[in-house]
Amino acid sequence: VQLVESGGGLVQPGGSLRLSCAASGFTFSRYTMSWYRQAPGEERELVGVISSAGGSTNYSDSVKGRFTISRDNAKNTVYLQMNSLKFEDTAVYYCKSQYGRSVYWGQGTQVTVSS
Numbered sequence: 001v002q003l004v005e006s007g008g009g010l011v012q013p014g015g016s017l018r019l020s021c022a023a024s025g026f027t028f029s030r031y032t033m034s035w036y037r038q039a040p041g042e043e044r045e046l047v048g049v050i051s052s053a054g055g056s057t058n059y060s061d062s063v064k065g066r067f068t069i070s071r072d073n074a075k076n077t078v079y080l081q082m083n084s085l086k087f088e089d090t091a092v093y094y095c096k097s098q099y100g101r102s103v104y105w106g107q108g109t110q111v112t113v114s115s
Contacts, residue, residue, distance in 0.1 A: 001025035001104050003095050008109030011085055019080040021095030028076040031099045035080045037091035085113045
């Protein structure tokens, strides 16, 4: 089982990034997928979640209207489109898969918002 995030980097405030999380080793289409983030000295927090078929999404208030989660079950990949980035979005971003008690985490990708 593997979840590999990519797409992080350095971006200016107001900019955009798209993160990807490629999954392998399990039946991706059965799993609810989530994005979390963890800033230095802070607890890991939920950014948003997408249902297994992709028909339902939910977001934290801090990113609602700026971030969009999508998935491509044919490619076993979930995405996080981040727009209008703010300094406070700086964090390591993780994807998580969950199906019942089966939970897997990726290794994370750093997003730094700085001028």
